Amino acid sequence: MTLLNPKQRLLNVLENKPVDRPPVICPGGMMNSAIVEVMKNTGITLPEAHQDADLMARLARVIQQYTGFENFGLPFCMTVEAEVFGSTIDMGTLECEPKIAKERFPDSGSVVYEDVETLLQQGRIATVAEAASKLASDFPDIPVLASLTGPVSLAASIVDPIPFLKDLRRNPEAAHRVMDYATRFLIGFVRLLSQHGVSAITFGDPTATGEILGPKMFKEYAVPYLHRVVAGAHEAGLPAIVHICGDLSPVKALLPEIGADAISTDALINLRKLKEALPGINTMGNVSTYLLEFGPKEKISEVTKRLVKEGIDIISPACGLSTSSPIEHIRAMTEAVRS
Amino acid sequence: MSKQERILADLAKGVLELDENLTVTTAKEAVEEKLDAYTAINDGLVAGMNEAGRLYEEEEYFVPELLLASDSLYAGLEILTPHLPKDEEGEKAKVVIGVVQGDTHDIGKNLVKIMLEVGGFEVIDLGRDIPAEAFVAKAKEVKAQIIGLSTLMTTTMPQMEKVVRLLEEEGLKDSVKVLVGGGPVSHAYAKNIGADGYADNATNAVRVAKGLLGIQVEDAIA
Structure with missing residues (x-):
């Protein structure tokens, strides 16, 4: 086999074509790798880089150089989408990622619907797209991943999550309407990103877990809308990874219906067993972020090598990295895959 | 009937x-x-x-x-x-609860609050995105026996440790127990930072809280 560059390797895995070894990536968004040590070493810092395309691209580049991850991952938060829907965002600090200070609507029934194409021209949508374009043209061999907020989590970022979760049962019509709104927006965002050199999309949907929703609600709300955004990515010519937080056991059987090109999971999931249970699905993960923060690096290396040996298709952190994770620990992970 | x-x-x-x-x-x-x-x-x-x-x-x-x-x-x-x-409104064990600073995810915290109240505790809910100092100050003010800390984000986990350190500095570590929980938090992490208890869900939080105080609390909300 000819030597693959990082972009070909990742795309091959997602297209079920042969590879020399698994890629080691960190998708961005809720799973970004903007760690404090890299920012302090380079002077390219958050929160400034959340709002400036050039800084965002430069930060993604230095992260990739320092950590050894084989991709660029954009953006560095999961508030880009909610912001354009009118939720109030706290941009955070160097150490602390942005968060939603207040959701725009108190419940599903009070959502005011706007034109999705108009929303796509607002906020930091263009910042992310522009940063992706820069990276894709400067480094054609390295895949640019955009990591977006999944549809359930986006709906629960527009509507206060507690009433929204109740609405899933008490007002399903309104809840479905919000889900459809979030989904149409995400499909538009993906289409836009596909025109800016993005190689693949990751949807991180931390509210859409089996533990929070249970299998019935997961089937009714998570599966069909995740399926739609994944299909939207495919229509735009991009593969899609879906990250499911927490214990996915209650919803394992439903995962194939999402149609993702890879499923990424939390550290508590045994990926080898998941692979056995769902042989048609590419698996991604799942080096413990606790381990990546506290080490020791020998253990990180050992855990990573075990994942490679077990045939896990893409190696990545299991969830959002702590911003205080040391570079040395991340390198122990990325180098273990390459050794 | x-x-x-x-x-x-x-x-x-x-x-x-x-x-x-x-x-x-x-x-x-x-x-x-x-x-x-x-x-x-x-x-x-x-x-x-x-x-x-x-x-x-x-x-x-x-x-x-x-x-x-x-x-x-x-x-x-x-x-x-x-x-x-x-x-019949006797003195109840008090728990100060909240989501740590930097985090606004409060679904889990709300569930724990509900189950603690059902379990017979008086719960003082500080809300979400709460600085470590505020937990300790409130616990002192109301003479709480437990501080319950929640976070869903790995980036805000160090805030939990900060609460434990503050309690130590104020010499309150023995009188106020710290109970932690939330997505990325684990038993190992709780032990590592010197928290007194960890619970992986809302109903277990009640058991752990009761265990920490070593008392039998009646299943009574009143």
């Missing part, structure tokens, strides 16, 4: 089956019938909520169901609590 038994059964059913209307109608009926409010709360509403908690543990119920059951519970409490005799 006597009238009283039917009322208690309907109060429990209104909570368990997420039927707020049934709970409210039945609670009003309980008041009209001069049913003992303490009994109505504990053998009706709380019994229903405990059953909902059991279904949650068995993975029959999930977060949306537990939230709606608690809405139903609180709607019933609002009607019945004013009818409680004053002298």
Whole structure:
């Protein structure tokens, strides 16, 4: 086999074509790798880089150089989408990622619907797209991943999550309407990103877990809308990874219906067993972020090598990295895959 | 079934089956019938909520169901609590609870609060995105026995350790127990930072909290 560059390797895995070894990536968004040590070493810092395309691209580049991850991952938060829907965002600090200070609507029934194409021209949508374009043209061999907020989590970022979760049962019509709104927006965002050199999309949907929703609600709300955004990515010519937080056991059987090109999971999931249970699905993960923060690096290396040996298709952190994770620990992970 | 038994059964059913209307109608009926409010709360509403908690543990119920059951519970409490005799409101163990600074995810914290209240604790809820200092200050002010800390984000986990260190600095580490939980938090992490307890879900949080205090707390909300 000819030597693959990082972009070909990742795309091959997602297209079920042969590879020399698994890629080691960190998708961005809720799973970004903007760690404090890299920012302090380079002077390219958050929160400034959340709002400036050039800084965002430069930060993604230095992260990739320092950590050894084989991709660029954009953006560095999961508030880009909610912001354009009118939720109030706290941009955070160097150490602390942005968060939603207040959701725009108190419940599903009070959502005011706007034109999705108009929303796509607002906020930091263009910042992310522009940063992706820069990276894709400067480094054609390295895949640019955009990591977006999944549809359930986006709906629960527009509507206060507690009433929204109740609405899933008490007002399903309104809840479905919000889900459809979030989904149409995400499909538009993906289409836009596909025109800016993005190689693949990751949807991180931390509210859409089996533990929070249970299998019935997961089937009714998570599966069909995740399926739609994944299909939207495919229509735009991009593969899609879906990250499911927490214990996915209650919803394992439903995962194939999402149609993702890879499923990424939390550290508590045994990926080898998941692979056995769902042989048609590419698996991604799942080096413990606790381990990546506290080490020791020998253990990180050992855990990573075990994942490679077990045939896990893409190696990545299991969830959002702590911003205080040391570079040395991340390198122990990325180098273990390459050794 | 006597009238009283039917009322208690309907109060429990209104909570368990997420039927707020049934709970409210039945609670009003309980008041009209001069049913003992303490009994109505504990053998009706709380019994229903405990059953909902059991279904949650068995993975029959999930977060949306537990939230709606608690809405139903609180709607019933609002009607019945004013009818409680004053002298039955004994001193309850106090828990100061909140989501740590930097994080606004409060679903888990809200569930823990509900189950702690059902479990007989007085819960002082500081809300979300709360600085470490505020937890300690509030715990001192109300003489809380437990501080409950929640976070869903790995980036904000160090805030939990900060609370433990502050308690140490103030010499309160032994008198105020720290209970931690949330998505990325683990038993190992709790031990590592010197927290006293870790719970992986809302119903276990009640067990761990009771264990930390080494006391038997009655299943009583009143």
